[in-house]
Amino acid sequence: MGVKGLAAQSLPIIRAEAQVERKVGYCVIGLGRIADHFMRGVAQGSTSKITGLVSGHRDKAERIAAQYGVATSSIYSYEDMDRMRENKTIDAVYVALPNSMHAEYTIRSAKAGKHVICEKPISVTVAEAEQMIAACKAANVKLMIAYRCQYEPLHLKAVKLIRDGALGRVHTINGAFGFNSPPGEWRLTRKLAGGGSLFDVGIYVLNASRYLTGDEPVAFTSYTSTMDHDGRFDEVEENVSWALRFPPGVLATGSCSYGTTMPGYFKVFGTMGTLQMEPAFNYDGTRLLGTYFTGAKGAPPVIIDETNPEKDPKQFEREADHFTECILENKTPRSPGEEGLRDMKYMEAIYRSQAKA
Amino acid sequence: MGVKGLAAQSLPIIRAEAQVERKVGYCVIGLGRIADHFMRGVAQGSTSKITGLVSGHRDKAERIAAQYGVATSSIYSYEDMDRMRENKTIDAVYVALPNSMHAEYTIRSAKAGKHVICEKPISVTVAEAEQMIAACKAANVKLMIAYRCQYEPLHLKAVKLIRDGALGRVHTINGAFGFNSPPGEWRLTRKLAGGGSLFDVGIYVLNASRYLTGDEPVAFTSYTSTMDHDGRFDEVEENVSWALRFPPGVLATGSCSYGTTMPGYFKVFGTMGTLQMEPAFNYDGTRLLGTYFTGAKGAPPVIIDETNPEKDPKQFEREADHFTECILENKTPRSPGEEGLRDMKYMEAIYRSQAKA
Numbered sequence: 001m002g003v004k005g006l007a008a009q010s011l012p013i014i015r016a017e018a019q020v021e022r023k024v025g026y027c028v029i030g031l032g033r034i035a036d037h038f039m040r041g042v043a044q045g046s047t048s049k050i051t052g053l054v055s056g057h058r059d060k061a062e063r064i065a066a067q068y069g070v071a072t073s074s075i076y077s078y079e080d081m082d083r084m085r086e087n088k089t090i091d092a093v094y095v096a097l098p099n100s101m102h103a104e105y106t107i108r109s110a111k112a113g114k115h116v117i118c119e120k121p122i123s124v125t126v127a128e129a130e131q132m133i134a135a136c137k138a139a140n141v142k143l144m145i146a147y148r149c150q151y152e153p154l155h156l157k158a159v160k161l162i163r164d165g166a167l168g169r170v171h172t173i174n175g176a177f178g179f180n181s182p183p184g185e186w187r188l189t190r191k192l193a194g195g196g197s198l199f200d201v202g203i204y205v206l207n208a209s210r211y212l213t214g215d216e217p218v219a220f221t222s223y224t225s226t227m228d229h230d231g232r233f234d235e236v237e238e239n240v241s242w243a244l245r246f247p248p249g250v251l252a253t254g255s256c257s258y259g260t261t262m263p264g265y266f267k268v269f270g271t272m273g274t275l276q277m278e279p280a281f282n283y284d285g286t287r288l289l290g291t292y293f294t295g296a297k298g299a300p301p302v303i304i305d306e307t308n309p310e311k312d313p314k315q316f317e318r319e320a321d322h323f324t325e326c327i328l329e330n331k332t333p334r335s336p337g338e339e340g341l342r343d344m345k346y347m348e349a350i351y352r353s354q355a356k357a
Numbered sequence: 358m359g360v361k362g363l364a365a366q367s368l369p370i371i372r373a374e375a376q377v378e379r380k381v382g383y384c385v386i387g388l389g390r391i392a393d394h395f396m397r398g399v400a401q402g403s404t405s406k407i408t409g410l411v412s413g414h415r416d417k418a419e420r421i422a423a424q425y426g427v428a429t430s431s432i433y434s435y436e437d438m439d440r441m442r443e444n445k446t447i448d449a450v451y452v453a454l455p456n457s458m459h460a461e462y463t464i465r466s467a468k469a470g471k472h473v474i475c476e477k478p479i480s481v482t483v484a485e486a487e488q489m490i491a492a493c494k495a496a497n498v499k500l501m502i503a504y505r506c507q508y509e510p511l512h513l514k515a516v517k518l519i520r521d522g523a524l525g526r527v528h529t530i531n532g533a534f535g536f537n538s539p540p541g542e543w544r545l546t547r548k549l550a551g552g553g554s555l556f557d558v559g560i561y562v563l564n565a566s567r568y569l570t571g572d573e574p575v576a577f578t579s580y581t582s583t584m585d586h587d588g589r590f591d592e593v594e595e596n597v598s599w600a601l602r603f604p605p606g607v608l609a610t611g612s613c614s615y616g617t618t619m620p621g622y623f624k625v626f627g628t629m630g631t632l633q634m635e636p637a638f639n640y641d642g643t644r645l646l647g648t649y650f651t652g653a654k655g656a657p658p659v660i661i662d663e664t665n666p667e668k669d670p671k672q673f674e675r676e677a678d679h680f681t682e683c684i685l686e687n688k689t690p691r692s693p694g695e696e697g698l699r700d701m702k703y704m705e706a707i708y709r710s711q712a713k714a
Binding site for chain 1: 525526527528529531533535537576577578579580582583584585595596597598599600601602605606607608609610611612614616617618619620622624626627628629630631648649710712
């Protein structure tokens with residue numbers, strides 16, 4: 001227990017008051033499945049609270065407002081949400097809409113003077129992502145992309161081990177993530193999703209290869225395919241597999257799919273050992289395995305086998321906590337808009353790079 | 358115990374005599390590490406025996422000959438090995454030489470009237486592989502490439518499960534294999550190895566993607582890289598990562614390395630579940646994991662977790678048994694020269710396909 005903990009013990013009342021005053025209020029835009037995780041995450045945390053809702057379904061919004069103690073006056077429709085500018089209980093918005101709507105609602109929120117945490121992918125084009133970043137800068141609000149794995153303890157542990165040199169020099173990374181998508185979802189519609197499995201699940205694998213290496217890929221090659229001609233994939237691709245090259249020669253492969261059971265994993269191969277995570281990208285249950293040599297003569301390898309016992313929606317609580325801290329302390333989020341923009345550039349490069357024959 | 362076992366119990370003497378008569382005699386060409394595995398595998402089996410040795414080191418050959426009961430008159434040098442034509446105790450040869458010597462010694466053995474089991478990769482060029490196949494055909498001898506995993510029970514079980522439709526339709530395969538190569542080995546010399554990690558370890562991953570799908574890739578893209586500029590990789594590449602496309606749209610990624618610890622694995626993702634093997638390509642200890650749904654309403658998934666308890670050199674015994682059976686019963690090996698030729702074509706395509714930028 002650090003200084004903060006001791007202070008809390010000796011001054012419980014003052015701390016509780018200070019905490020209430022400092023809670024950051026979030027307006028959730030789009031009340032689908034992932035918004036539910038986010039709201040439950042915020043509710044179980046201590047730094048943030050849900051103070052507004054934007055929805056096309058007033059009934060649903062009122063039911064959720066009652067659940068989270070949101071004033072009915074803080075429920076907006078998509079048409080009138082710009083009025084939230086006057087709402088002092090709303091510090092920030094969480095954009096949980098289909099991909100193609102991220103840009104519009106991020107920019108409108110920024111213009112309303114609200115900080116924005118936006119789901120991944122940041123947008124559906126590089127141009128949109130650049131407009132979002134510019135709008136948030138012009139409005140002097142923060143923009144964070146909700147890369148929840150970048151706030152998950154075992155992912156952070158993997159990154160730290162690699163940065164500390166536990167694996168020696170990393171040469172190769174493999175990974176995949178996918179699921180068998182039910183028909184009729186917005187993610188299968190080009191107009192709403194902007195892309196297929198790469199935008200939705202492949203992005204986790206791509207993003208992981210970047211934070212695991214701590215580097216940026218410079219070369220891209222890929223194949224996409226659709227095998228299930230059952231109407232689900234008339235507009236977006238089903239499968240993508242790619243290879244990337246990072247400047248020092250690190251090679252990374254990735255696969256994603258909307259047509260198969262594809263438990264998320266990554267494997268990192270270095271000169272002194274390996275790290276792997278599986279499940280890697282679920283809402284909970286992440287497990288990190290590792291075997292590496294320290295280089296000390298005759299020393300046995302270090303073995304890692306750790307499962308994160310935290311349950312969903314802890315990852316959402318963590319990302320909300322981080323953004324709240326950035327807002328309160330005027331810091332740049334660890335995964336700012338520029339991080340989302342980079343993945344958009346790389347995903348466009350992966351699509352463009354489709355190898356011939 | 359089946360009919361064969363019962364017969365053996367009731368007629369032990371006749372069976373033993375029959376067995377001795379039917380043992381196929383192998384001359385081992387090249388007495389390095391892998392030859393040692395093969396000879397021990399043959400020795401512990403019941404269908405084959407070591408009846409000749411070819412080596413540049415007479416002392417070493419005599420020591421090994423004593424160990425396996427090989428007549429000193431059946432020890433040859435590389436120069437005079439063509440004399441084995443007259444040696445009736447030698448039915449077949451096992452070519453365990455550096456890659457670049459596979460073609461010459463396979464062709465000379467065929468001309469000496471001996472069947473040939475040759476280590477992978479079949480050769481160092483497609484042209485050589487074609488000459489080897491033609492030479493064996495002309496001499497009316499069999500040619501098998503020693504893809505030991507194609508004779509390993511858990512690999513065969515994985516293939517059978519996939520063929521039987523347990524995973525539904527396979528969409529994606531990932532895999533890797535590599536190790537941190539010590540300096541000074543023949544495999545780091547272009548003249549002897551012909552290629553780098555792809556020829557030596559990547560070939561396992563490539564070959565697995567083919568027997569797991571039961572299909573042939575038609576499109577290839579890749580990156581190669583060398584990160585360790587310590588003299589080991591002045592002639593051959595250190596790392597390769599690739600993506601393949603199979604005709605129906607199955608995508609496969611693979612990675613290999615001579616610079617990292619890279620435990621061999623494969624993962625197969627299908628519409629109804631997944632199969633993975635790790636370790637996959639070692640001499641023993643293979644472990645197969647699987648989770649798949651049968652499609653029966655409400656039925657829980659089938660879970661597979663099986664480790665092959667057999668110890669090295671059982672895989673070598675199995676491949677020798679198979680080739681012996683092919684010789685005795687005049688059958689085509691499951692991994693004939695043509696199988697090696699296909700991998701050579703694909704590996705040349707992977708090297709050629711290196712993506713720009």
